[in-house]
Amino acid sequence: MSQPQLPAIQPDNGVADHFPYREAEAKWQRRWVEDRAFFTEQDGDKPKFYCLEMFPYPSGKLHMGHLRNYAIGDVMARYYRMKGYRVLHPMGYDAFGLPAENAAIKNKVHPADWTFNNIREMGIQQRTLGLSYDWDREVATCHPAYYKWGQWLFLQFWKKGLVYRKEGLLNWCPDCQTVLANEQVVNGLCWRCDSVVTQKFMPQWFIKITDYAEELLADLDKLGEWPNKVVVMQRNWIGRSEGAEIVFRVAGGALKGETIPVFTTRPDTIFGATYMVLAPEHPLVNRLIARSEQEADCRAFIDEVARMEKTARTDDATEKKGVFTGAYAVNPVNGEEVPIWLANYVLVEYGTGAVMAVPTHDQRDFEFAKKYELPLRLVIQPENTEFNSADDMTAAWEGEGVMINSARFDGTPNQEGKKKVTAWMEENGMGKATVNYRLRDWGISRQRYWGMPIPLLHCEKCGVVAVPDDQLPVELPVDVQITGEGSPLVRHEGFKNATCPECGGPARRESDTIDTFWDSSWYFLRYIDARNENTAFDKNKANDWMPVDLYIGGVEHAVLHLLYSRFFTKVVRDLGLVDVDEPFKKLVTQGMVTKDGAKMSKSKGNVVDPGVILDKYGADAARLFILFTSPPERDLEWSDEGVIGSARFVDRVYRLVMRYAHGWKTPAAEGPLSDGARELQRRTHQAIAGVGSDIETRLGLNTAIAKIMELVNEMYRFTAEGDVAASDFPVFQHAVETLLKLLSPMAPHLCEELWAALGREGYLMHEPWPVHDPAMLEADRVKIAVQINGKVRGTVEVAAGASQDDIWQAAAEEPNIARWLEGKEPRKKIFVPGKLLNIVV
């Protein structure tokens, strides 16, 4: 036994117990910057991987959700780099928006100062996490160099006819003389002055996203790597329904003959329409009720509805209320005059803002009709009928049946009737088949300061005129007072007054800024060519990098941001600027980070500050904990003990490697491998195979880490004696170096530090990802479970390729098993090679 050995260094002999994360993290982060280590490669021979995390709003500090989001993305970026991809992994800031103005009012700081300070602070925290971003591509949407191109793109939309102006309904605070966002309306009151908020029509800019509704819906089928629930949410949001638009006319009075189109999905029930309902905000209402007996009642009702909060208005529990207008409309199919009502359950934004009410076959209409004693007429008779007339009904019948009381259509099954009625109405000019969407056009106007100015001018002679390209960007003026009352841009003389580029006359600059969702709808394209001063992004580069291969973010953006980005991509494609249909190939919606079972929030007082955790345990431990504790898409329950556990694991790896680092270049000795080394070798290859497939196929970062932990445990078992035989050394060496490679995407500082400690040249992260040898996965001898009638009664150890007969022989000799076989005749044997033998007796 005079084999040479690699002696271990004992902890008390110069090896620190703990990974000195403060020094090590600072050192590696500095080197990465100096060496521009995450500079995006443009080598065309390598496959590309565009890894993107949703950029944050710069609120000032990172929260746990950010940490989780970035940790997941960083592992993927680092993994794919080692796998030989050129990876684009950028970061930026969604930097326009209301909080900056609120801070300005509260703390008397300029929104720009507040925002850029926050960006600086968050950037420092992100660097402290060791995230591998290409910072050369950083964008901030509030920077003129970014929004210049946002404005340019807006003008392309404008030229394409996708931008229009119409009256839109807004929350309005009469005291502050300002428009309020939904979240600024608290219990129907203004968040600042507690005045009652009203609904007000104001001219607004809209973008015709509905032009793309059909494609946005159809292409959901292309999103095979999106979570199903997000696809479902988008499908519901778009809300396509087929039906008919039917034209009613006002029966008498001053407006006689005026058309009121309604949308219905049930044209088969048109003969059962016994009244009509308009939304209180319907454009015809004012003229309809003017000088009528009911005018006062109607006005009171309209006011009441206008004062209701939008959310309360659309709540199921809200009582259906209405008022008769005094006017009548003519049902085109039978010439009947039906009363016109106003009701709170009809929404001006959906369909035509008017409905034909069929109380027998629509539950809402039924309840309303009963309450106000309006007539009912049964027109769909169900097959096994429970009622023969509307008098028998206790609820609307919304199911199938045969048409009755419907003139020429009597006896027609109602599904067939839908088509027939629609066709007949089309022939007679009463209506037409239409498709209606729940999706509405995108209202982008914000009467706010801290946003991208909409690059349009109002000229008295020429109307609305686009700002010429060479005058972009339209910069936000800096010298403003933010008071919260109205938009400072309206008051700013220098900003407001402009010259019309067409006639040279005076023009007024548009003072609305744009919805911040506009800014975030194309940032993934700007990253691709972030410093281009000549265009928004180069087409070839965009075609090279798009689509984003992996997009990670919170599920709260399932509809709006992701839908707008999809829409934007399609428009940009139609403008000829890029050739992809969809922006995000694979989407991962990460779960929340919770504490004590609830989402972290200031009001609950259960917030854990990532900054404190980073300082106390280091970036690698924080990353490992947050990755290990839960799979990405599930919620993650924060646990202080868990972080300590991760910190211990970091130390455990550190100690293991440091004990042997001193002799890393010792030459190996010839000789057979010990059993322990063979086992270690097998486990090493199993870990390579397992970690790679976990990361790649199902983003199982938690299970990947568990497998790495198991490998570390095995290495501790292997080195329990202390010294390693030189003949086993190559296996051990391979195991340790593999461990560092597998762990480096999750714990990059630790692994780089140890790689260097082993005397290795260059960055570990530039090493290729290890490859496993399938032949190494199998053990020489295997344990086979022996079952009697499906229950495990013992195990036998046999050579790896042992046959059924060999195992049967061995099993019969095993006393435990023999006991169960005694006096019984084996009827059947089920053999699973390498795993088990089941004997049925």
Place this chain on the structure above:
RNA sequence: GCCCAUGUAGCUCAGCAGGUAGAGCGCCUCCUUGGUAAGGAUGAGGUCACCGGUUCGAGUCCGGUCGUGGGCUCCA
């Protein structure tokens, strides 16, 4: 009401193709230690929510029940 998740060790989660129930944390015991919310080695702990079915064999597949969480919901 509808849709989608989810229920496995005290806790947080694995268990991919039905085939001996796993990881980390926590806990027990022992060892080590003038670096101590320390380290090492052992171990305990699970009728896999419940009921039924398919199967030689079911956390795993099927049906039902119960629990928990989330989303949508006057959309004509």
